[in-house]
Amino acid sequence: MLTLQDVTKSFGSKQVLEPTNLSIDAGNTYVLIGPSGCGKSTLLRLMIGLVEPTNGTVEFQGETLRPERYETVRQRMGFVVQDGGLFPHLNGYDNVALMARYVGWTQQQIQARVEELASLTHLESDVLQRFPIQISGGQRQRVSLMRALMLDPDILLLDEPLGALDPMIRSELQTELREIFQSLKKTVVLVTHDMGEASYFGDVIVLIREGRIVQQGQVGDLIAKPAEPYVTKFIQAQRSLIDGEKS
Amino acid sequence: MRLRVLIGIAFLLALAFTPISCHEAKMHVGSKMFTESVILGEVATLIAKDAGESCLHYRQLGGTKLVYDALCAGEIDIYPEYTGTITEEIFSKRQVSGIAEMRQLLSADGIQMTDPLGFNNTYAIGIKKELADERGIESITDLTRHPDLRLGFSNEFMDRSDGWPSLQQHYALPQQDVKGMDHELAYRQLDEGIVDAIDVYVTDAKIRYYDLVLLTDDRDFFPVYDAVYLFRTDLDQRAPNVVQGLSRISGQISESDMKEMNGLVELHREVENRVAQRFLAERLGVQVEIEEQTTAARIWQHTVEHIDLVRQSLIAAILVAIPLGVLATRRPQVGQVILGIVGIIQTIPSLALLVILIAPVNKLGLSSVGGGSTTAVIALFLYSLLPIVRNTHAGLTGIPVSMTESAAALGLSPSARLRLVELPLASPTILAGIKTAAVINVGFATLGALIGAGGYGQPVLTGIRLNDTGLILQGAIPAALMALAMQGLFELIERRFVSQGLRIKSE
Numbered sequence: 001m002l003t004l005q006d007v008t009k010s011f012g013s014k015q016v017l018e019p020t021n022l023s024i025d026a027g028n029t030y031v032l033i034g035p036s037g038c039g040k041s042t043l044l045r046l047m048i049g050l051v052e053p054t055n056g057t058v059e060f061q062g063e064t065l066r067p068e069r070y071e072t073v074r075q076r077m078g079f080v081v082q083d084g085g086l087f088p089h090l091n092g093y094d095n096v097a098l099m100a101r102y103v104g105w106t107q108q109q110i111q112a113r114v115e116e117l118a119s120l121t122h123l124e125s126d127v128l129q130r131f132p133i134q135i136s137g138g139q140r141q142r143v144s145l146m147r148a149l150m151l152d153p154d155i156l157l158l159d160e161p162l163g164a165l166d167p168m169i170r171s172e173l174q175t176e177l178r179e180i181f182q183s184l185k186k187t188v189v190l191v192t193h194d195m196g197e198a199s200y201f202g203d204v205i206v207l208i209r210e211g212r213i214v215q216q217g218q219v220g221d222l223i224a225k226p227a228e229p230y231v232t233k234f235i236q237a238q239r240s241l242i243d244g245e246k247s
Numbered sequence: 248m249r250l251r252v253l254i255g256i257a258f259l260l261a262l263a264f265t266p267i268s269c270h271e272a273k274m275h276v277g278s279k280m281f282t283e284s285v286i287l288g289e290v291a292t293l294i295a296k297d298a299g300e301s302c303l304h305y306r307q308l309g310g311t312k313l314v315y316d317a318l319c320a321g322e323i324d325i326y327p328e329y330t331g332t333i334t335e336e337i338f339s340k341r342q343v344s345g346i347a348e349m350r351q352l353l354s355a356d357g358i359q360m361t362d363p364l365g366f367n368n369t370y371a372i373g374i375k376k377e378l379a380d381e382r383g384i385e386s387i388t389d390l391t392r393h394p395d396l397r398l399g400f401s402n403e404f405m406d407r408s409d410g411w412p413s414l415q416q417h418y419a420l421p422q423q424d425v426k427g428m429d430h431e432l433a434y435r436q437l438d439e440g441i442v443d444a445i446d447v448y449v450t451d452a453k454i455r456y457y458d459l460v461l462l463t464d465d466r467d468f469f470p471v472y473d474a475v476y477l478f479r480t481d482l483d484q485r486a487p488n489v490v491q492g493l494s495r496i497s498g499q500i501s502e503s504d505m506k507e508m509n510g511l512v513e514l515h516r517e518v519e520n521r522v523a524q525r526f527l528a529e530r531l532g533v534q535v536e537i538e539e540q541t542t543a544a545r546i547w548q549h550t551v552e553h554i555d556l557v558r559q560s561l562i563a564a565i566l567v568a569i570p571l572g573v574l575a576t577r578r579p580q581v582g583q584v585i586l587g588i589v590g591i592i593q594t595i596p597s598l599a600l601l602v603i604l605i606a607p608v609n610k611l612g613l614s615s616v617g618g619g620s621t622t623a624v625i626a627l628f629l630y631s632l633l634p635i636v637r638n639t640h641a642g643l644t645g646i647p648v649s650m651t652e653s654a655a656a657l658g659l660s661p662s663a664r665l666r667l668v669e670l671p672l673a674s675p676t677i678l679a680g681i682k683t684a685a686v687i688n689v690g691f692a693t694l695g696a697l698i699g700a701g702g703y704g705q706p707v708l709t710g711i712r713l714n715d716t717g718l719i720l721q722g723a724i725p726a727a728l729m730a731l732a733m734q735g736l737f738e739l740i741e742r743r744f745v746s747q748g749l750r751i752k753s754e
Contacts, residue, residue: 048656074658085653089671089746098667099657131748147657157656 001026001155001187002047007056009042009211016042018212019056024155029181029188031202033195035234039211040191044159047189048077061154075103078148078156082163084132084140092128092135092143100150117146120180138169145180155187162197174200195235207231252666256566263562272303274486275617277314277323277699280307281430282512282519282712283368283450283505287327289523291476291493293535295325297527298488305617305699306519307708309598310403311336313605313616313698315477319356320609322616323699324479325493329368331472333360335409357480362497363473366450366505370404370469373447373459375437386465387418390444394421399442401430409470410446417468431712448472450502452510474500492533499530513713542721545706550725552701556692557729560627561685568632568684569677572639573665582640589632597694600626605698620700623692630691631684638680642673674745682737689730693722703729 002024009017017039024030024047032040045051046058049070058065060073079085086095093114100110118125121142127135128143135143141161148156161177162170178201181188192198198205199219206216215227226232274295278288285306295302305323308314315337317323334343338352353360372387374396379385382393390396404410405427414420428436433445434453447454449461476493483490508526511517520537527533540548571589575582595603604622605615613621646669654668670677696704703722710718742750 045652050652050656070655071658071660074656077656077658079653079656081649081653083649085649085656087650087653087668087672088748089674091748099659102659102663102667131746131751133748133751 001061002189003059004043004046004053005057005059007046007053007058009039009046009051010054016211017046020213022206022213022216024187024189026154026187027185028203029190029201030204030206031198032189032191032206032208033193033198034208034214035193038208040193040208041159043208044157044189044191048074048079048157075099075151076154078145078151078153080141080144080148080156080158080161082160084137084144086132086140086144086147088132091131092139095132095143096128096146096150098147103151113150114146117149120149120183121146122176136169137165138173141165141173145177149184153186155189156181158188158190160191160193163192177201207234209234249666259562259566263559272301274300274302274325274489275323276302276304277308277317277326277616278304278306279311279314279326280309280697280708280712281448282452283448283509284327285519285712286508286512286523287364287474287476289520290496290527291325291327293520293523293527293537294492294496294533295486295489297533297535298486298492300486300489303617306705307696307712308616308699309601309697313598313602316602316605317616318358318477318479320605320615321479321481322605322609322614324482325476325489327364327474328360328477329472329474330363331369331409331470333477335470336407339408353477354480358477359480359483361476361478361493363475364496365474365498365500366502367471367473368448368450368502368505369464369472370409371447371449371461371464372444373437373454373461374444376458376460378443379460379462384462385460386463387414387420387468388465389462390420390422391418394423396422396443397424397426397441398422398444399426399428399433399436400446401433402427403430404446409468414468418466429711431714435714450505450509452506452513455506455510456514474505495531500526504530516713516715546721546725549701549703549705549722550729552695552705553689553692553703553726553729556623556627556695556700556702557685557688557733559624560692561631561681561688563624563628564631564635564684564688565681567628568635568680569639569670571632572636572677573643573670575636575640576643585636586640589629589636592629593633597626597630597691598697600629601694601698615698617699620695620698623695623698623700626694627688627691631688634680634683634687635677636680638676638683639673642676642680643669645676646672671746672749675741675749678737678741678745682734685733685737686730689726689733693726 004020004022006019006021007017008015008019020043032043034040042051046053049065049067063069063073065073090098096114096117097110100113114128118128123139123142123146127139132140162173165173174197190201202219204216205219205222207214207222209230215222215231222231223235276288276292276295278284288304288306292302292304308317311332314323314326318326330349333349343349343352350360374384384390384393400411411425426442433442434457436442437445438457447459447461454461478490478493504526508522511522512519524535524537527535571585575585601622604625608615608622608625615622650668650672654664659667692702693704693707695702696708703726705722706718707722710716710722
């Protein structure tokens with residue numbers, strides 16, 4: 001579905017990503033995890049051409065990503081950022097319908113698709129008539145997800161989609177998101193720094209540290225067969241928080 | 248969507264450039280910004296009318312350079328001038344000696360000169376009579392003994408080659424406190440004791456009114472300023488009877504005639520064209536009808552002229568400045584240059600900008616002086632660019648990265664991102680810039696009067712010239728109201744064009 005070959009990225013003289021190879025297989029959910037500034041968001045942005053690789057190539061469905069093809073390729077991808085990235089000047093409906101109108105769908109097609117997505121994301125329809133500033137953070141993320149899914153993309157890229165929500169809503173949305181991913185059987189790449197969230201979503205977990213993939217695999221592999229001591233340290237650092245709460 | 252943008256632009260262009268006022272006249276007379284020039288301009292206008300020509304008088308234009316250039320460019324056909332000004336200012340770079348050489352130089356520019364009208368309106372230095380008596384000052388030489396005197400000269404006099412710098416040198420005058428100011432204000436400053444000596448024209452009616460003593464030019468500094476008419480050589484073919492009419496005035500206006508006419512206007516508040524009409528009737532037996540205009544009609548006319556200047560320049564500025572602001576954002580290096588240039592334009596004094604623009608505008612075959620003057624429109628257009636370009640740039644660069652990133656990630660083309668996301672997000676800032684430009688524009692449009700385009704600047708200029716506060720307010724108050732109306736109009740436009748999502752606070 002999507003592969004990165006010897007991809008590096010430098011901003012000026014600072015290398016933020018060491019030579020990286022990664023293959024995203026269709027139908028699975030990948031979680032990119034690591035501490036702040038490890039390069040996980042950069043890696044996600046490389047996949048959709050928001051960041052261009054310094055070296056190496058990114059291939060999507062057998063096609064190398066090139067600037068002149070970005071628009072077409074991106075229309076087959078869905079992208080959700082932390083605060084939703086909804087356009088404040090458009091109401092929910094217009095945010096969701098924006099791309100469909102742009103590529104020339106009819107009103108009826110758009111209407112039908114929006115209704116379908118609203119029921120998928122459990123969004124009350126009147127929320128779509130309001131502007132982003134008038135709705136809650138959770139609602140914003142649902143609308144943002146609808147927008148990302150509108151053109152029925154082949155892959156969904158999410159950058160800490162639940163990072164800005166309070167714990168209750170976050171947990172509720174986690175459950176729903178997983179159901180949605182499972183029902184749609186889409187390829188998903190999700191960035192988070194929360195190990196709990198990672199293990200909840202991830203078929204494959206990709207642990208990144210200082211611009212380098214340390215280990216990738218199922219959560220069990222990471223716990224049982226850590227590639228290096230850092231993996232255990234990272235997992236335990238997150239767990240200890242939960243342990244602390246329990247005790 | 249794209250179609251709507253095009254329709255919008257077409258609508259704005261139509262709104263900007265559909266002609267609303269057109270006073271067509273075959274011939275134009277110009278005059279400079281002092282009463283005598285305006286009266287002599289009226290005399291010439293009436294002469295032309297008497298000769299059967301439709302003729303329009305562009306009153307009190309911005310200065311010698313501007314008027315002479317307008318004459319050379321054919322924007323005006325006749326204007327009153329003084330021989331001294333021709334030698335000392337228009338041809339100041341050459342040593343012109345004698346009338347014959349003057350005529351030769353003028354004719355190279357396609358200009359002819361009538362014989363002198365009959366009076367010499369030279370410069371003189373005037374001081375209050377009390378001061379003259381108290382200190383025993385009679386001649387300019389006497390000034391050298393009183394270095395403490397404060398001098399206030401008209402701006403033109405400060406700069407002219409026969410003005411203050413050479414006068415100071417010629418008489419070795421020691422005064423340090425020398426200020427440049429508007430000629431009409433100088434009288435008031437003298438009267439209020441803010442300055443002690445000013446430059447005057449010897450035919451000024453105010454000399455007697457303010458009880459001034461003119462100092463003798465005991466070392467023959469000031470050249471002769473015989474009043475003449477300058478007119479375009481082609482007038483000989485186009486309107487020979489007007490040329491003939493002008494020649495009939497030669498030698499007919501004495502110094503005391505002129506003083507009296509100036510006094511009637513400045514001290515007795517008579518209208519210039521009445522004074523000119525009476526002079527022609529009494530002296531030359533020429534009877535010309537003049538058109539009366541009520542105050543309301545005049546204010547309405549100025550309103551139409553003012554709106555005309557504002558709408559053309561403002562709409563053109565909006566259509567140019569927003570793309571410039573976009574370009575400045577997209578290409579930061581070009582952007583610095585663009586922002587720099589529109590900033591510099593803002594610092595050019597308005598009269599200078601008008602004078603700079605006349606020649607190129609004229610080369611393009613557009614009307615540079617007079618009603619609907621393209622020069623004035625271009626000047627206003629240039630002054631309106633800065634706030635719009637700057638706010639467009641600020642609005643676009645201020646868009647959060649998450650927005651631009653989301654728009655790109657959706658798969659919108661760069662132009663669609665601009666149209667559907669970036670410009671709408673920047674619209675409150677851009678509109679604020681347009682609002683600022685509009686209000687500034689309404690104020691600056693008074694400069695149109697300097698170039699005969701009329702507008703509210705016309706009564707303001709006349710009011711300043713005649714020291715008539717009522718007239719000044721006739722221009723100033725409507726201009727202020729129009730600025731307020733502009734403000735209101737753009738509040739409405741804001742409601743229509745800026746998304747509700749950007750205007751409401753969170754619930």
